[in-house]
Amino acid sequence: MRGKNSCRILLLLILFMRIPVIELKSQEEDTKAFFIKSVFEVALENQMSYRWLYHLSENIGGRIAGSPQSFKAIDFTHTVLDTLQSDTVWNQACEVNYWYRGSKESVKIIGSEIKGKKILNVLCLGGSGATTKKGTVAEIIEVQSLEEIKERATEIKGKIVFCNRKWNNRNLRTFHSYGEAVDQRVFGPNEASKYGAVACIVRSMTGRMDDNPHTGVTIFNDGIAKIPALAVSTNDADYLSQLLKKSKIKLQIKTHCEDRGIVNSFSVIGEIKGSEKPDEIILVGGHLDSWDVGGGAHDDGAGCVQSIEVFYLLKKLNYKPRRTIRCVLFMNEENGLSGGKTYAKVSKDKKEFHYAAIESDAGGFTPKGLTYDVDTSTLTRYSKFFEGWNSLLTPYDIKISKGGSGADIGPLKEQKGILFGLSPDSQRYFDFHHTEVDRITAVHPRELALGSAAMTSLVYLLDQTP
Amino acid sequence: MRGKNSCRILLLLILFMRIPVIELKSQEEDTKAFFIKSVFEVALENQMSYRWLYHLSENIGGRIAGSPQSFKAIDFTHTVLDTLQSDTVWNQACEVNYWYRGSKESVKIIGSEIKGKKILNVLCLGGSGATTKKGTVAEIIEVQSLEEIKERATEIKGKIVFCNRKWNNRNLRTFHSYGEAVDQRVFGPNEASKYGAVACIVRSMTGRMDDNPHTGVTIFNDGIAKIPALAVSTNDADYLSQLLKKSKIKLQIKTHCEDRGIVNSFSVIGEIKGSEKPDEIILVGGHLDSWDVGGGAHDDGAGCVQSIEVFYLLKKLNYKPRRTIRCVLFMNEENGLSGGKTYAKVSKDKKEFHYAAIESDAGGFTPKGLTYDVDTSTLTRYSKFFEGWNSLLTPYDIKISKGGSGADIGPLKEQKGILFGLSPDSQRYFDFHHTEVDRITAVHPRELALGSAAMTSLVYLLDQTP
Numbered sequence: 001m002r003g004k005n006s007c008r009i010l011l012l013l014i015l016f017m018r019i020p021v022i023e024l025k026s027q028e029e030d031t032k033a034f035f036i037k038s039v040f041e042v043a044l045e046n047q048m049s050y051r052w053l054y055h056l057s058e059n060i061g062g063r064i065a066g067s068p069q070s071f072k073a074i075d076f077t078h079t080v081l082d083t084l085q086s087d088t089v090w091n092q093a094c095e096v097n098y099w100y101r102g103s104k105e106s107v108k109i110i111g112s113e114i115k116g117k118k119i120l121n122v123l124c125l126g127g128s129g130a131t132t133k134k135g136t137v138a139e140i141i142e143v144q145s146l147e148e149i150k151e152r153a154t155e156i157k158g159k160i161v162f163c164n165r166k167w168n169n170r171n172l173r174t175f176h177s178y179g180e181a182v183d184q185r186v187f188g189p190n191e192a193s194k195y196g197a198v199a200c201i202v203r204s205m206t207g208r209m210d211d212n213p214h215t216g217v218t219i220f221n222d223g224i225a226k227i228p229a230l231a232v233s234t235n236d237a238d239y240l241s242q243l244l245k246k247s248k249i250k251l252q253i254k255t256h257c258e259d260r261g262i263v264n265s266f267s268v269i270g271e272i273k274g275s276e277k278p279d280e281i282i283l284v285g286g287h288l289d290s291w292d293v294g295g296g297a298h299d300d301g302a303g304c305v306q307s308i309e310v311f312y313l314l315k316k317l318n319y320k321p322r323r324t325i326r327c328v329l330f331m332n333e334e335n336g337l338s339g340g341k342t343y344a345k346v347s348k349d350k351k352e353f354h355y356a357a358i359e360s361d362a363g364g365f366t367p368k369g370l371t372y373d374v375d376t377s378t379l380t381r382y383s384k385f386f387e388g389w390n391s392l393l394t395p396y397d398i399k400i401s402k403g404g405s406g407a408d409i410g411p412l413k414e415q416k417g418i419l420f421g422l423s424p425d426s427q428r429y430f431d432f433h434h435t436e437v438d439r440i441t442a443v444h445p446r447e448l449a450l451g452s453a454a455m456t457s458l459v460y461l462l463d464q465t466p
Numbered sequence: 467m468r469g470k471n472s473c474r475i476l477l478l479l480i481l482f483m484r485i486p487v488i489e490l491k492s493q494e495e496d497t498k499a500f501f502i503k504s505v506f507e508v509a510l511e512n513q514m515s516y517r518w519l520y521h522l523s524e525n526i527g528g529r530i531a532g533s534p535q536s537f538k539a540i541d542f543t544h545t546v547l548d549t550l551q552s553d554t555v556w557n558q559a560c561e562v563n564y565w566y567r568g569s570k571e572s573v574k575i576i577g578s579e580i581k582g583k584k585i586l587n588v589l590c591l592g593g594s595g596a597t598t599k600k601g602t603v604a605e606i607i608e609v610q611s612l613e614e615i616k617e618r619a620t621e622i623k624g625k626i627v628f629c630n631r632k633w634n635n636r637n638l639r640t641f642h643s644y645g646e647a648v649d650q651r652v653f654g655p656n657e658a659s660k661y662g663a664v665a666c667i668v669r670s671m672t673g674r675m676d677d678n679p680h681t682g683v684t685i686f687n688d689g690i691a692k693i694p695a696l697a698v699s700t701n702d703a704d705y706l707s708q709l710l711k712k713s714k715i716k717l718q719i720k721t722h723c724e725d726r727g728i729v730n731s732f733s734v735i736g737e738i739k740g741s742e743k744p745d746e747i748i749l750v751g752g753h754l755d756s757w758d759v760g761g762g763a764h765d766d767g768a769g770c771v772q773s774i775e776v777f778y779l780l781k782k783l784n785y786k787p788r789r790t791i792r793c794v795l796f797m798n799e800e801n802g803l804s805g806g807k808t809y810a811k812v813s814k815d816k817k818e819f820h821y822a823a824i825e826s827d828a829g830g831f832t833p834k835g836l837t838y839d840v841d842t843s844t845l846t847r848y849s850k851f852f853e854g855w856n857s858l859l860t861p862y863d864i865k866i867s868k869g870g871s872g873a874d875i876g877p878l879k880e881q882k883g884i885l886f887g888l889s890p891d892s893q894r895y896f897d898f899h900h901t902e903v904d905r906i907t908a909v910h911p912r913e914l915a916l917g918s919a920a921m922t923s924l925v926y927l928l929d930q931t932p
Contacts, residue, residue: 040636045635172861425891427832
């Protein structure tokens with residue numbers, strides 16, 4: 001009998017209580033769905049981020065940390081965040097090491113026996129040393145890996161090392177291929193220098209066969225000579241490799257790079273103060289510096305203007321955040337991470353808590369998802385929301401899943417908030433990454449806006465959590 | 467007691483039978499997952515479709531049905547399907563109506579009071595009539611809809627109607643915006659002619675503001691005069707609309723189009739005969755004709771080379787299909803659908819059964835899914851597989867869902883097989899659709915290859931069903 005009574009009570013409870021609860025819940029979901037729909041519609045219609053990116057990429061251009069262009073970018077984005085009526089906008093000081101390319105580098109095949117092309121498409125790597133005015137002339141030796149440099153140490157002294165391991169095109173995600181190949185660029189020149197090489201040239205980090213060399217950082221350890229280090233285009237890397245199969249080859253390399261030392265620079269920060277929980281910060285960001293060639297449109301002008309657009313969209317839709325929302329445009333991600341490190345240090349000193357941080361630094365292409373990077377202990381605080389968020393974001397082809405976040409926000413991990421990275425379609429990214437052709441023409445206004453909308457939606461959903 | 471015995475028997479059954487069943491099932495899934503992985507890897511590594519598309523788009527070029535280019539495209543694709551060692555390759559005759567643009571069309575603003583730009587960026591619509599040699603001169607009247615043409619019928623006689631309803635950029639899927647806007651292009655000129663307009667110009671079907679006019683089909687009903695009908699670029703449509711706000715405007719239009727009548731053309735068909743169920747056909751296809759401007763790279767060179775690449779990938783991976791696989795490159799999708807209609811008719815006469823058909827005709831961008839279009843009664847035969855397929859395709863960001871298939875395969879629906887359409891990212895598509903800039907440069911080899919891989923994977927999964 002007890003069982004039957006329990007059943008009846010349960011039935012009554014269901015009849016009189018569960019329905020209103022479901023309705024309330026569903027009303028809440030409807031409100032959220034409606035807000036997110038508005039975010040996407042306004043982003044797609046107004047395409048504000050593209051206009052800012054045009055200025056950043058085409059009028060200011062490549063903006064390596066410490067350069068005059070980087071200071072123009074600081075002024076410009078500061079002004080835009082002001083114009084959007086952020087509660088506060090400030091520049092946060094950070095020291096950067098200013099590497100300067102100098103006049104155009106060159107690599108020439110020498111020797112009259114070579115009948116074909118003589119001038120190669122190259123770009124100095126960031127951190128590269130300079131040659132003398134007359135240039136460096138030496139024989140070239142091709143290797144496939146850092147290990148091979150070590151193994152052939154005795155052959156390398158006085159030579160130019162050519163790191164030419166090919167990009168693996170079989171990976172679905174191009175960032176995996178980048179991860180597999182990039183040790184050659186970051187550590188190759190250091191390794192070559194260690195064994196007495198006079199210069200190092202590295203196959204460009206891309207799976208695309210073309211004439212664009214891709215620069216990027218190379219790191220020399222303390223006590224290792226900073227030799228000239230250059231990227232060569234994939235077409236020319238194959239050409240060189242073919243020539244080497246037939247005969248020995250000498251190159252003449254001229255580079256004019258300067259290490260201009262420490263410069264005082266800034267990250268740019270805008271803030272909308274939270275109305276209920278001002279001490280819990282939700283950060284959106286990208287990095288304001290880029291390489292000095294091209295326009296730094298995808299890397300990472302896109303992330304900066306998308307982060308600014310989050311502010312624009314929240315304001316446009318009259319959303320008053322409960323938590324504090326910060327837009328942080330980090331300086332010096334490309335060659336030092338000084339902005340990100342400084343930001344985390346200042347935040348720690350101030351005993352701040354970042355409830356969440358979202359970085360966009362994988363290009364301005366159609367977003368496919370938002371990936372979270374969080375300690376297992378912290379995960380439970382957030383993971384209970386993932387199902388609901390996914391069902392609200394699926395209509396926009398956005399999926400929340402485990403993955404990376406961003407280099408600049410990485411140091412915030414110790415605050416035990418959740419870190420997210422915007423994850424766009426990656427197929428075209430390494431056609432443009434660190435090249436002359438990373439310009440506004442490579443970015444589509446709708447794809448860019450969809451990224452901003454995805455970030456804004458996540459900020460909203462995070463802010464709506466209890 | 468009976469209950470307890472049942473439980474024991476069930477337990478025994480589970481212990482001695484279920485485990486091997488699960489293992490078998492899981493082995494089968496592993497085999498499938500491995501095959502699909504290989505499909506994607508080989509497609510991404512070899513990028514064959516891009517090479518064929520280069521030839522189709524750049525060496526052959528725009529290939530409207532009936533044109534010399536369309537015959538070159540027939541010969542080229544026939545040869546490629548032969549080279550891939552299809553069991554049979556044949557051309558299927560179909561009659562097409564050959565519309566010929568003639569020499570470059572022009573639209574000029576006349577009147578010395580207009581100080582700005584005078585020459586507009588225009589393209590005749592397919593089906594447009596010609597002007598006299600001197601051209602047509604008339605006043606222009608702007609409308610927003612077909613209804614407005616009807617409402618303002620009395621004003622329209624002797625005028626040039628300008629259909630200028632804007633594209634809705636707020637839609638996430640650009641094909642929705644196309645659907646909302648395209649009645650102006652397809653039916654606007656006919657409606658204008660009905661009420662005595664002497665010409666019609668239509669805002670280009672795109673949300674992008676630029677100088678590229680977008681052609682496309684316009685349909686005149688029997689007995690309605692085929693007036694000159696042109697698309698104007700979005701920039702110039704806005705410019706014209708601004709001018710019209712200030713004063714009346716006359717245009718001089720010159721077009722030189724010819725209806726060259728019925729031409730015998732062909733769809734190209736390749737076949738790999740099934741080893742177990744040769745009478746069940748799985749079709750992959752796209753349409754071989756394009757508009758006469760640009761290279762027809764995305765529309766629909768992409769769909770053709772992807773369908774050919776399905777054959778390439780199956781052969782390369784030594785897959786021997788159980789069912790018959792057909793690659794059909796349909797003629798005349800753009801202005802008549804003669805290839806698709808003829809194919810379905812011949813198929814019906816031969817009492818064939820298409821177990822499935824997959825069309826790619828939405829651009830060569832990163833695929834997001836495969837959408838099925840099927841009668842409810844037929845659905846059950848296939849839907850039981852969807853969950854399994856989805857779990858195998860999710861790692862490649864491909865989702866099976868309800869949606870459209872393709873115009874060419876539409877007439878096969880009555881055979882009660884399942885129809886699929888490849889559904890790529892649509893954000894950039896209407897930058898290029900039916901324009902001079904739909905060239906190989908707008909296509910990315912990896913994105914194109916991913917579409918081929920998605921289609922090949924689905925063909926394989928369909929072929930593996932009992």
